[in-house]
Amino acid sequence: MTLTSTDRPAPREGGAAVVPVLAFAGIVVAVMQTLLVPVIKDLPQLLGTSPSNATWVLTSTLLSGAVATPIMGRLGDLYGKRRMLILSLAVMVAGALVSAVTSNLLLMIGGRTLQGFAMGAIPLGIGLMRDMLPREKLGSAMALMSSSIGVGGGLALPAAALVAQHTDWHALFYGAAGLGVLSIVLTLLVVPESPMRAEGSFDLPGALGLSAGLVLLLLPITKGSDWGWSSGTTLALFAAAVVVLLGWGVVELRTKAPLVDLRTTARREVLLTNLASIMVGVSFYVVSLVLPQLLQLPTATGYGLGQSMVVAGLCVAPLGLTMMFTAPVYARLSARYGPKATLIIGLLVIAVGYGGGLGLMDAAWQTVLTSVILGAGIGLAYSSLPALIVGAVPASETGAANGLNTLMRSIGTSVSSAVIGMVLANTADHVGGVAVPTMHGFRVSFLIATAAVAVGLLMALFLPKPDRAPRLRASSEEEANLERAEEALRGFRGRVLDAGGAPVARAKVTLIDRRGRRAGSALSDEEGRYVLAVPSGGPYVVAAKASGHGPHASSATHAGDERAVELDLSLPGDAVRA
Numbered sequence: 001m002t003l004t005s006t007d008r009p010a011p012r013e014g015g016a017a018v019v020p021v022l023a024f025a026g027i028v029v030a031v032m033q034t035l036l037v038p039v040i041k042d043l044p045q046l047l048g049t050s051p052s053n054a055t056w057v058l059t060s061t062l063l064s065g066a067v068a069t070p071i072m073g074r075l076g077d078l079y080g081k082r083r084m085l086i087l088s089l090a091v092m093v094a095g096a097l098v099s100a101v102t103s104n105l106l107l108m109i110g111g112r113t114l115q116g117f118a119m120g121a122i123p124l125g126i127g128l129m130r131d132m133l134p135r136e137k138l139g140s141a142m143a144l145m146s147s148s149i150g151v152g153g154g155l156a157l158p159a160a161a162l163v164a165q166h167t168d169w170h171a172l173f174y175g176a177a178g179l180g181v182l183s184i185v186l187t188l189l190v191v192p193e194s195p196m197r198a199e200g201s202f203d204l205p206g207a208l209g210l211s212a213g214l215v216l217l218l219l220p221i222t223k224g225s226d227w228g229w230s231s232g233t234t235l236a237l238f239a240a241a242v243v244v245l246l247g248w249g250v251v252e253l254r255t256k257a258p259l260v261d262l263r264t265t266a267r268r269e270v271l272l273t274n275l276a277s278i279m280v281g282v283s284f285y286v287v288s289l290v291l292p293q294l295l296q297l298p299t300a301t302g303y304g305l306g307q308s309m310v311v312a313g314l315c316v317a318p319l320g321l322t323m324m325f326t327a328p329v330y331a332r333l334s335a336r337y338g339p340k341a342t343l344i345i346g347l348l349v350i351a352v353g354y355g356g357g358l359g360l361m362d363a364a365w366q367t368v369l370t371s372v373i374l375g376a377g378i379g380l381a382y383s384s385l386p387a388l389i390v391g392a393v394p395a396s397e398t399g400a401a402n403g404l405n406t407l408m409r410s411i412g413t414s415v416s417s418a419v420i421g422m423v424l425a426n427t428a429d430h431v432g433g434v435a436v437p438t439m440h441g442f443r444v445s446f447l448i449a450t451a452a453v454a455v456g457l458l459m460a461l462f463l464p465k466p467d468r469a470p471r472l473r474a475s476s477e478e479e480a481n482l483e484r485a486e487e488a489l490r491g492f493r494g495r496v497l498d499a500g501g502a503p504v505a506r507a508k509v510t511l512i513d514r515r516g517r518r519a520g521s522a523l524s525d526e527e528g529r530y531v532l533a534v535p536s537g538g539p540y541v542v543a544a545k546a547s548g549h550g551p552h553a554s555s556a557t558h559a560g561d562e563r564a565v566e567l568d569l570s571l572p573g574d575a576v577r578a
Contacts, residue, residue, distance in 0.1 A: 047104075496530060
């Protein structure tokens with residue numbers, strides 16, 4: 001895939017407001033995911049349907065979010081991340097308003113499907129931060145944006161419980177729509193559009209193939225406990241998912257401008273980070289499923305804590321608050337030890353939280369302590385993930401790459417929801433025809449989360465060492481491009497100079513192959529340096545242009561071996577062989 005980038009905008013005086021505005025957008029999106037948690041058990045009655053049908057109100061949001069996340073990330077890379085962020089939020093607002101005015105099951109599912117499209121806001125926000133913020137502010141900003149999904153989820157629980165307990169439940173959707181509108185207005189006023197663009201066109205067949213594959217995969221994961229894990233429907237959907245995703249992968253590898261660059265995704269640092277993300281997603285959702293139920297079970301069970309819906313939400317809220325306050329701590333740790341070390345530390349803290357939580361289920365204050373410890377660990381882990389991804393991919397792929405990483409987390413939460421739901425159902429006691437979760441089921445759930453963390457820790461340990469891994473160490477995008485390109489020496493490199501021999505910064509240097517097609521492009525750095533990798537040996541034209549200078553092109557031939565051909569370009573004037 002041919003990539004390009006334009007000048008990176010300098011940070012503005014009001015740029016400090018960009019971070020909280022984008023993080024607020026992430027929090028609003030997360031609110032959508034947990035909005036109905038306080039009324040889950042009442043949904044069949046509220047919608048006049050069966051429990052199995054009512055679960056589609058939650059499943060539809062999950063499926064649409066999984067589909068939208070990588071697609072919106074790629075569209076943001078191509079047509080503007082701010083533009084796609086606003087579109088995602090607008091679709092969410094429309095969906096919330098649809099849900100607010102209906103109690104019809106099909107309309108409610110349609111509205112919730114639209115709300116799921118907002119999940120693309122997380123990778124889009126991370127991409128905007130990378131494009132606009134200086135290096136010294138980027139780490140903590142991305143950490144806050146990445147953690148916003150947990151922050152919003154944690155804070156939404158008590159707020160949604162309070163609303164649902166004292167007003168009509170449709171007020172939840174009106175409130176969500178209002179938050180979405182506020183986020184759109186703030187984004188329009190504060191966040192500038194990034195000029196970073198990826199070249200090529202939108203891969204519609206790839207989007208359709210990925211969407212079909214994800215639906216076929218996530219549908220049996222989320223509904224397997226209802227349909228039966230060994231039922232023909234569940235097994236057929238899993239088999240179809242494998243076939244569709246394998247076929248999609250083959251097509252993507254042959255596409256010049258794919259929706260997801262699978263070659264980049266297969267890099268060790270990207271692949272292991274995404275696998276670790278699944279495990280972090282699993283561990284995050286377990287606490288959200290277990291503690292609210294434990295807190296609200298009546299004391300007559302012998303282990304329930306007998307708290308109200310609102311108090312249960314308040315006890316779990318520290319999970320999100322701690323994730324928010326962990327962002328600056330992550331920035332300091334990452335700056336000193338790197339995101340790999342911070343991810344490992346976060347996973348270890350999560351393991352301590354779940355391990356200790358096995359014996360901290362006897363009082364409400366103990367659940368608060370567990371929430372704080374888990375929030376700190378999950379916050380560190382979530383904050384590390386985008387930094388690892390951003391440091392491993394070109395800037396023009398940031399949106400799509402982080403979209404895929406966010407998707408991995410969503411898959412983790414989906415698997416967690418299905419597995420923990422099955423565990424709690426199979427270990428429940430039936431009292432008067434009602435299934436009551438048991439303490440044994442809660443502890444098994446915590447053990448499953450601990451096992452997921454152990455797998456994630458194994459993945460993190462095998463990430464490349466900091467001195468070999470691509471790191472976000474450049475102060476500008478053109479320098480980052482140079483650092484990555486210099487690792488693969490096969491190509492052209494040199495300097496862009498003016499007529500007097502002075503370096504020309506931010507000159508656009510384009511590589512054109514023998515057929516007249518663009519084979520690559522780069523921007524020169526502050527010292528006029530550029531690096532262009534070549535796909536194969538042969539004759540090329542290297543052209544350069546810059547504001548205030550005349551364009552210049554030079555013919556050169558590369559032998560195709562593992563070396564760089566030195567080629568300086570003079571604007572205006574003749575090329576100078578080094």
